[in-house]
Amino acid sequence: MGSIFTKLTAWRRSEPITSPPSVGEAPATAEGKDQEPPMKNRYQRRKSVSAERYDPEADEDEGDQRVVHPKSDEQRKRLSEAVKNILIFRSLDIEQMQEVIDAMFEKKTQPNEHVIDQGDDGDNFYVIDSGTYDIYVDDNLVGAYENQGSFGELALMYNMPRAATIIATSAGSIWAMDRHTFRRIVLKNAFNKRKMYENLLETVPMLKTLEPYERMNVADALISKTYEDGTQIIKQGDTADCMYFVESGEVRITVKNDSNDEKEVNRIKTGGYLGELALLTHKPRAASAYAVGTTKCAVLDVQAFERLLGPCMDVMKRNIDEYEEQLAQVFGSKVEITDLR
Template structure:
């Protein structure tokens, strides 16, 4: 373990003499992960609220989660160097026997992995299946705002790991989890196809304000966009005219690469309401300041509805790749700060600092908390970010 910028100890426990923050690289594979640092910010806030006991519990949960993820069949093809990122995005919950975790018909925005215990799957109040440790449910809620198609009720005391749609999107897990198979199956060639990106259209202050507010108010996107990202997306968007009766989006279309914000006019949203493609229902109309096509920003998937202009209209367009680039630029700031620390670590002098920084996650320890103990098997490198530690042997 490496604690500090110039000294290296081959063995011996480390104890935090003052509150300490450490950058951690979990040695799960030889390749470097990307984006793990993004999760560190939320984990840091969680730890700093809990004091010493909270830090110890959170750190223990993190390592328990890491061990469990190796055993989950769903994650068999999930890159091991990305496990730290997933572990930080997941939260643990415990339910008593007989607790209803999700209700059939409710809106869902959370995905669950069962760590311990068992649960019954009920459809129309009749048990149709059962779940045990390693099983999962609720994955559809990560992709869209769908109704729960079953009730999940615990039959024993049950511990689960929960992933919200917001964290799923924020940490880029939509391209890493097994759910990505659905994307690949319908994505019409994957993310390598050419997307037409037009030059940004100059905007008045009023137009910029309209676009920024539409992004802030969006149900799905507001959780992953800060003001810097909103500003970047607003600046890069371009304007398009849509004639009355023109379809902007067609249900089932796999070329889903654009998100739209309405400046002028109105649009009709239709979805297939029966077995026939001709059997459609008008579910709503949207006008100035409203938006549609947000799933295109998050992953490749067929369009879920047909959207047609009811009158001559003006829309602003944001493409999928520009959206993802805006998210990555925000992450780069934190990665660059890690690189500055890594430059001071002598034993890493010959390493690729940027790649290593991308694999780091933050952990926080309270005063007198044991970080590593002599004699324990080690698989993690620690780099002191702030605070002081004592080395005892």
């Protein structure tokens, strides 16, 4: 699976559930709390007997009926707020996120209720809406969630037993998604998107110097954004925080001269890229970019850019001369510029 899952697994194992990764903040620690061993759930689930990982490439269930649990407007609002920062939903687009919201169902929790028990089969993935929940591993209190977070994904991804026990310590509400729907929406969509981005990146000349596994890491870091016709993607003079790969559509590049007249200097088509040189030079954007028709771009933020594209830096720097020649053709003389984008 993608690095999103590898990193998540490594996090869970290296920091045994002491903080919810999906919200980026550590939960309350167990310090100062009575560490009473949790009572077993009276609705004991059967133990897992398999550790087979889910393989989305081998999953051919394309015709599955969409799961929809009816919700009020108030419930949809609360759920949308609860899932917006969940790590494993990061690669989903707007339509897929709506499918996630449709597929989840609400469960009210009461104090001392076991949500999941260590060693049991995984049946659902959970997102916390409200309430506090203690985390036990081998009957030891190791952390807590407070009004946010998610848990239960590893058992569904790898068909492994639950790694911890989660017990409600207050009245609260959680959202659940069943195993089959979780795999179909989250895992398979993430897999398909990764393959799509890998195919896109293979067509980018700049990335020819990358090894296949390096392109795979870049694909996992991309976030898709859609721009309507005429929408400004980059503004000349702004601070650079990302670069763009054009998935579909076209991007028009313009530069303002000393008279503040804006002239088109280039067009970037599907498979092209823009915005990288400002990240290289650490200077403001030297051009603007606009969508031509509905345009979809895969966005790579500056942190991922610096971490993943080191082998491509020399190629990108050589492109600066080409951009200066383009400006000379437009404005009639050589223009000193270190970043056309």
